[in-house]
Amino acid sequence: MSSSSPSRRRTYGSGLVAAATALCLAGLSACGSSDDTDSAAGKGPVTITFWGWAKGTQEVVDAYNASQQDVRVNFQEIPSGNAGGYAKISNAVKAGNAPDVFNVEYPQLPDFVSRGAVQDIGEHVSDDLASKYLPQAMQMTSLGGTTWALPLDVAPQTFYYREDVFEKAGITTPPKTWDEFRTDAEKVKKAVPDARIATFFPDDPSTFEAMAWQAGAQWFKAGTDSWKVGFQDAATNKTAAYWQKMVDDDLVQVAPSFSQQWTASLQKNQTVGYLGA
Numbered sequence: 001m002s003s004s005s006p007s008r009r010r011t012y013g014s015g016l017v018a019a020a021t022a023l024c025l026a027g028l029s030a031c032g033s034s035d036d037t038d039s040a041a042g043k044g045p046v047t048i049t050f051w052g053w054a055k056g057t058q059e060v061v062d063a064y065n066a067s068q069q070d071v072r073v074n075f076q077e078i079p080s081g082n083a084g085g086y087a088k089i090s091n092a093v094k095a096g097n098a099p100d101v102f103n104v105e106y107p108q109l110p111d112f113v114s115r116g117a118v119q120d121i122g123e124h125v126s127d128d129l130a131s132k133y134l135p136q137a138m139q140m141t142s143l144g145g146t147t148w149a150l151p152l153d154v155a156p157q158t159f160y161y162r163e164d165v166f167e168k169a170g171i172t173t174p175p176k177t178w179d180e181f182r183t184d185a186e187k188v189k190k191a192v193p194d195a196r197i198a199t200f201f202p203d204d205p206s207t208f209e210a211m212a213w214q215a216g217a218q219w220f221k222a223g224t225d226s227w228k229v230g231f232q233d234a235a236t237n238k239t240a241a242y243w244q245k246m247v248d249d250d251l252v253q254v255a256p257s258f259s260q261q262w263t264a265s266l267q268k269n270q271t272v273g274y275l276g277a
Contacts, residue, residue: 052103
């Protein structure tokens, strides 16, 4: 979107990048191991316990419960994953009182699978149901040919940019390829010597991970009896070489993610674009 102010911005998203980003900026729902005894005995509606931390979940649950009488969802808000949520879920699994459904981010799902904290739900996921999700998202919830969860949230990777600076640099349309991105970076630097098209965050692997995945990398996958992990594939090396060249040629800023240094570069018009979800 853009406005009439001098600092107007526009966003541009790519389908390929959107698929990749489901890996760094997405969450999902996974089934726990508890059974509802009342529902199993046919005494009333099925009751499901659901733990999660996404804002607005309680309102969604309330609306769902009000829409029908067959299933009752009891939602409990917990801290976000790395802020204590994963520890709470793990402890509940060990104690035998895990919730029926809980939130977990895509990168953490393999850990929960390897510890037996989630159930195989493949028999409940029909082809028709799976077709309602992005294939890339379903791939992230399937390990070893088995479906362990359903995608809950995916976000496209988006390029936010200063339209006024792009116009000054003679850029009429946002870049659609990485070659075009570099060309536009050169134009921005030439037109506004102190400005850079974007910032490379050395402390945040998620964006780089998304771009490596877009190039065809697969850093880990389930093998026959162990995980296969590797970062030295051609796609990852190609992505790393691209960004190293961008840094070496001073075409992007380098700063910690969302730091005061990065924020200041935005305020001073030194950074005029942002790659993120």
